[in-house]
Amino acid sequence: MIQVKKCIAFSLFILLSGFCIAQTENSIHEELQNLKKYNENLNQRMDQLQKMADDLIWFERVGDVAHIDKLYIYGPPKRKEKNETALGAGNPVKFWTYVFVPKNIDVNRKYPLIVLPHGGVHGDFTTYYTHIVRELISQEYIVVAAEYRGSTGYGKSHYEKIDYGGLENEDVYASRNYMIENYGFVDEKRVGIMGWSHGGMIALFNLFNHPKDYKVGFAGVPVSDLVARMGYQTEDYRELYSADYHIGKTAHDNLAEYRRRSPVWNTHKFQNTPLLIHTNTNDDDVNVLEVEHLIKSLKADGKKFEYEIFKDIPGGHSFDRMDTKTAKEIRVKIYQFLAKQLNPNRPINSIKELQKAGYRF
Template sequence: MNSPISLASRTARFLVLAACLLIAAGSAAPAAAQSAVDRYELDRNRKRERDRTFRRLSDGVLRMRKLSYESRVDRLDIPFYLFEPLQLRGPRAHAALIWIHGGVHGDLDPTYFPFIREAVSRGYVILAPEYRGSTGYGRAHHHAIDYGGYEVDDCLTAVDYMRRHLPHVDLERLGIIGWSHGGFITLHSVFRDQASFKAAAAMVPVTNLVFRLSYKGPRYARHFVAQERIGGPVHERRGVYVDRSPLYHVDKLQTPLLVHVADNDRDVNFEEAQQLIHALEYLKPDLAETRIYRDPPIDRFGGGHRFNRRVDRDRGYRRVDSPEQRDSWNRIWTFFDWHLRPYLTRPR
């Protein structure tokens, strides 16, 4: 039998432990809130550092500016990068590309720079929008993400900006290119706007959200369920997910389109990617040029998902070419140069 003294001692210890747990619970919410605040501030700091890297890499090579415009759909402020030749030729003397970064919550990072530099050296003006949902611009911009919705309008607004503010760009020689999520936006852009673009390239694009969510799992699906204009999971809002999947709009294509995919892609799985390839080959064989790269070099993040964006960050963001990367970029430049004629010094 326990003595009164031992029972009292145990009771005291229990009360002390309970008090400690209550104190810890009381401090958990502020700590979580603080970590959320820190997350967006860390993103801002990372973006500032990346912008400094862009400026350093651009110095003496091309002209780089960071600007913004208001989205045509709701006037949300959309930051963007503008990369131009150091010497501009004159009115409507330059072809241009709208350059769309990837990532559900991504941003334009310096791994794109060697390819942007090549584009500018060929005579292109590059406008790269940081559409809603991009990281580095605070909580509101981050949570404004609208996957396959207003984010596409954010990127199409770049055409309006060029028309008003870039007289040296010939809008008759305008193209668009994007990777992964950016390839998804590229596809939606040319399906929605059948007049503005003379050529488009979608690299390893997301194509079918209904199928994609079947293999990505619940953690990935949360990115979509929480979005106000999507409004629920795919089994409840299937029509919304279908409408936001480029695969189901292939019949609208009126623009020459280049699509490259990798069969060892672990982000946009090949089973998803080949659905678009087959649809384009069947419905739009005269407009679509497609290529499947077999077993290109992989990285630890997404298999072959970045097969044509291999860059050495430690050596000034230089290209690390594989045969597949070299072939892909040769085809990209041949495609755009044919349709957009960046070497012309007069309007087309």
């Protein structure tokens, strides 16, 4: 009898121990999930604070040559809604956009517009572009730079509206249209678009989808083939696309969707708007194979464009955006290409002119 009681007691001990362990594991899991959520919210808040600080730096670094403004506009509704019948579902997506206007312009005249989308999967338009903006302003271009859906620095809601290769392109197009509709000194017949990396991809799609509304385009190291990109990038990178609030599936599970969002599979839409493409063989972000595929696809479709494949230029992905002499020389070439179509009042034709425009001395 005593032995039976001992067995029962031991069994109860095992059951209770298992229950306690399970409860402990559940509690730990719950705590970890809460901590993860807290960290995500904290990171978003830190991004917002960083954005506020960087906005102030714009005035310090460019305010001597440009009127700077930040406008609240809108693009198309979200691609998908969590609840399609909820109040506000289907409303346009609101976003901020930077505007830079040369201080010395005559508002009774017309000036060319440069649309300048930023790069990064969840990037934003920062003072990283200071010298490029100064160089554009010195030529008397108006500049608009949209913080399209998915940009960082505006909270979780805007972050999770990301639509890479999708409606973000229309946000940038909306910023172009806003400038023409609201500023009488913007010449709608002289609009160019330029961008690097993800911004280069957006430049390409704007030319493909709205060929009559751009006079010229430049795409530097553009993301070109998401299918190939998913193959050579890391799992963490791929998860940015397969997240529930984004595409929601991997390239393996929805190949057609990744092709739809890739310029290389849309080159048939290109209407031969003057286009310059740059890439670099040692690019550690957008592998040269993507841009080579783009070039081959454009050629296969019989399209006219210009391109240059640079050989192992220091700087890799940022090779022509840096402050090196080589980068400046390459930017002079880019500006000369744009100027042929946009005819700015004070074009940059030498590194000496670029140096003074972008760096004051």
